[in-house]
Amino acid sequence: MSTHLQTPNNLQNIAETQPLSLAELVSELQSQKSIPTRARINDWLERAVLSDEDLAPYVGFKEGNYWRHRVCRNEFIEMLVLCWRPGHRTPIHDHNGSHGSVRVHEGRLWETIFHYDDVEGLQYQSARDYAPGSVTGSDVPDIHQLGNPDVSEQNLITIHVYAPPLGVLHTYKPGSTKIDLYTPEDIAE
Numbered sequence: 742m743s744t745h746l747q748t749p750n751n752l753q754n755i756a757e758t759q760p761l762s763l764a765e766l767v768s769e770l771q772s773q774k775s776i777p778t779r780a781r782i783n784d785w786l787e788r789a790v791l792s793d794e795d796l797a798p799y800v801g802f803k804e805g806n807y808w809r810h811r812v813c814r815n816e817f818i819e820m821l822v823l824c825w826r827p828g829h830r831t832p833i834h835d836h837n838g839s840h841g842s843v844r845v846h847e848g849r850l851w852e853t854i855f856h857y858d859d860v861e862g863l864q865y866q867s868a869r870d871y872a873p874g875s876v877t878g879s880d881v882p883d884i885h886q887l888g889n890p891d892v893s894e895q896n897l898i899t900i901h902v903y904a905p906p907l908g909v910l911h912t913y914k915p916g917s918t919k920i921d922l923y924t925p926e927d928i929a930e
């Protein structure tokens with residue numbers, strides 16, 4: 742039988758399992774003075790307890806393309822809420838040096854992962870989908886496509902945290918070695 746002493750380290754671990762409200766999450770993100778690891782970002786999003794009311798100021802859909810709504814941003818990190826009608830999806834892209842995580846708030850997130858080869862070009866690797874509450878991440882240099890399948894018959898709302906904030910992204914086409922640039926648009930603040 743082992744004894745369990747509450748060292749300061751134990752106390753810290755306990756503190757880091759506490760749920761985070763939206764205000765606490767934003768405060769934590771805004772207080773960052775350097776780029777946090779993906780593990781930390783994942784942990785924040787796992788602990789986040791966000792209601793429909795919390796997200797209401799950032800929820801809005803448009804036809805034709807998904808809509809990005811920024812919750813907060815500083816030099817090191819940003820948080821966005823993305824709203825997707827059925828059939829909306831990103832281009833195939835990487836994050837050009839940023840890493841981050843996504844949490845599904847409502848609906849079902851579809852993700853396709855690709856592998857890039859200098860000779861063969863972009864190759865399909867795998868696909869997954871994520872239910873509400875799921876958290877998934879993308880590292881450097883993951884290449885993927887996110888979307889709400891056109892057969893889902895429901896809206897999708899996702900919460901994204903990126904570090905550093907996204908700038909110009911690289912986009913890809915299956916079977917091609919061509920890499921283009923893409924700047925995500927229509928951020929409502």
Ligand SMILES: [Fe+2]
Nearest residue numbers: 834836879885
């Ligand atoms: Fe992405």
